[in-house]
Amino acid sequence: MSAFPPEVEVAIARTREEVSQLHAELVRNGLVVWTGGNISGRVPGADAFVIKPSGVSYDDLSPENMIVCDLDGVIVANTPGSEREPSSDTAAHAYVYRNMPDVGGVVHTHSPYATAWAARGEAIPCVITAMADEFGGEIPVGPFAIIGDDSIGHGIVDTLTGHRSRAVLMQNHGPFTIGHSPRDAVKAAVMVEDAARTVQLARAGGQTIAIPQDAIDALFHRYQNDYGQDAQRSMA
Amino acid sequence: MSAFPPEVEVAIARTREEVSQLHAELVRNGLVVWTGGNISGRVPGADAFVIKPSGVSYDDLSPENMIVCDLDGVIVANTPGSEREPSSDTAAHAYVYRNMPDVGGVVHTHSPYATAWAARGEAIPCVITAMADEFGGEIPVGPFAIIGDDSIGHGIVDTLTGHRSRAVLMQNHGPFTIGHSPRDAVKAAVMVEDAARTVQLARAGGQTIAIPQDAIDALFHRYQNDYGQDAQRSMA
Amino acid sequence: MSAFPPEVEVAIARTREEVSQLHAELVRNGLVVWTGGNISGRVPGADAFVIKPSGVSYDDLSPENMIVCDLDGVIVANTPGSEREPSSDTAAHAYVYRNMPDVGGVVHTHSPYATAWAARGEAIPCVITAMADEFGGEIPVGPFAIIGDDSIGHGIVDTLTGHRSRAVLMQNHGPFTIGHSPRDAVKAAVMVEDAARTVQLARAGGQTIAIPQDAIDALFHRYQNDYGQDAQRSMA
């Protein structure tokens, strides 16, 4: 079971470290309270991902208590942390990794503004250039689905497949984001809350101005190709 | 008076430590300002509870200045801190411990969004799954009651007895929460503010979508039984 | 000039220390940005007060750069800091000390929610018990007055004399608060923002419920006499 080849063991150790540390960004950006929210990361070169344990305080997370699961969401036996329960959203993460091979990281939060849009079942319209840059248009809503089977994962994959957005607002629930790496998915979780907040504030004060579609396209294209120190790659 | 058996002295010392430290969570989660808010914890194996002193800065709280009271809210003489005044909400905490034997912790804050609902005398409707998980439905309002007799404690107990919610919004006043432990009551205080904020933001932007009752029931049942590293137990 | 008797020198040194340190509470409670806001404290036993210098970063405040003024707001020569400019609100502080002999501290901020009420010229209605406790009723509005003469000080004193509230919302400007000590005035500055925020949030979601006047009176009386470790004294 845990008899991974040595190079996979190294990849698992790196992913544990990365996923554990990234949780601090959820706290720093005000996206989570108490033990809510979770991050996972695909292990490069293996049919496995690393995810947060369930109901553990953010202060107590460490690389060692992250949990390794296979792509069915089953804990890999005899690995550090395997005696614990993984995040209650593990099935949804697993479904995404099984069905979206380019996804390297998944994040879920109940960040307040994004969850407010989710409670209305309302997509966030693209009225700020930062949304055009990051999400290429509106941030869509996924179906109402409750924990217990594949329905959350199904809703995420159905909504985001072929969509520019790396974020989906699951109705009455909250945002799930994907990325080519765990860090990229965390960035999307930060940016979806920022967009949800800014657009709600904008609309609360009066009529917003739409951005023309060709400008949205130009902004998205430029940002995906020219921003930052390396070429960025869109998930879409 | 303070001639407790040694095992109770140990339990008191542990409860002082726990209650003192938990106050930092009220600050960290933005639930309190200045010296407002208070936490108490029942001493296991004794008819006593530990509570914050009145009007002391959060920076100056320590296990030693927590105050031990009996279940009538009377300070236990000759114990550390007994020369000081306990929280002005002590009578309400005592009433809860006398009348709800499963309660191990009580928290009171004036957290802004929850207090806003309280000022309207309006229950928070269950339109997000996190509320269904944590509170099993709406968060109810308790009566208007002023400090000075048992009316606050009475209002809390009447509202929460037999209710799934561990939080009550006392009208014009603010939230009181209960839990099987002080930490559990603090969690409820954090989650009630988070729910109050998210649902207010949701409604501010338009119509929210109700969650079907059977889905609320399923979410509550699962969360109370399967979430976290141990079986959780509902107060209700 | 600076030839104060030794006991006054000691009192000045203590007031410098206290006023300097209290500014950290304005930052911690989110009441100020950049170099905005100011605190002063009356020197016990002398016709003098200590106030923040103008336009200095909160990171750079120290007991030494606080400025000593007489009750006309004139800098006391040859004292530490006397080569610098005091807060541009010094004349208003001086006017309060000259005309309200029980006042030991004055605070001014542009905290966002309180300033929002000030921009509407609207008193904050007493719909939460914390306001009844702390301010004994509504928080009043003072006149529009601009810097340059005694008009701000005049407006503060006229509004607060004989009023239970230790806070006034100067129209289009922001809150000024008074207290029997600098710390007490800072507490009032924290509590006025908390009240301004909670009541605005309450009203944003619908109709608030008024608190009966006799309940307000009872809460105010109790809080002024019984809260905390010592007898509190109302300014009114």
Add this chain to the structure above:
Amino acid sequence: MSAFPPEVEVAIARTREEVSQLHAELVRNGLVVWTGGNISGRVPGADAFVIKPSGVSYDDLSPENMIVCDLDGVIVANTPGSEREPSSDTAAHAYVYRNMPDVGGVVHTHSPYATAWAARGEAIPCVITAMADEFGGEIPVGPFAIIGDDSIGHGIVDTLTGHRSRAVLMQNHGPFTIGHSPRDAVKAAVMVEDAARTVQLARAGGQTIAIPQDAIDALFHRYQNDYGQDAQRSMA
């Protein structure tokens, strides 16, 4: 290329240090998330400015990785950081430096309240004295313009030339601010968000009261001339 005279090398080193450190103020004041936002500073005595690299975490900024550009926005070869990509807003900063010789610093953020006004294409009305002090009246809106040519820089310069305000809300995008130094431009970025928030909160609760024009003029004149420890100078 990098063969600057020694006194310019000293000025570049100082500007790198200042611009690098000032980015912490954007984080501290909640104006930016993730890698968004940027600050630049003109190098005194040279046709050059220093700007943040593109897409680098705020934790990783240092004087060494700031980038030196000429006034056409072209990276100066063989200087530290010159192998990296500068902020994607570099062309806009360069345009401002070329066309506004008194400007010593430029800041851009997507701070939430200011960006909300920008998404509505609505100028912030001057209903609080802090705005009169700092901006001398309303904060104007600039045109919709997308990255890729001089259109953003053009919009900033056209809007702010001859205007008292040091801040412009670029439509659907966010605030740009200018100052006589990088620190002064950062102050304007902090104050524009504070004004945007307070005025939006004010208006959300009802009708605001206008400040008479002569009072605005008096407040602006006084603040530009008398506030702080030195004479301030308006950009306008």
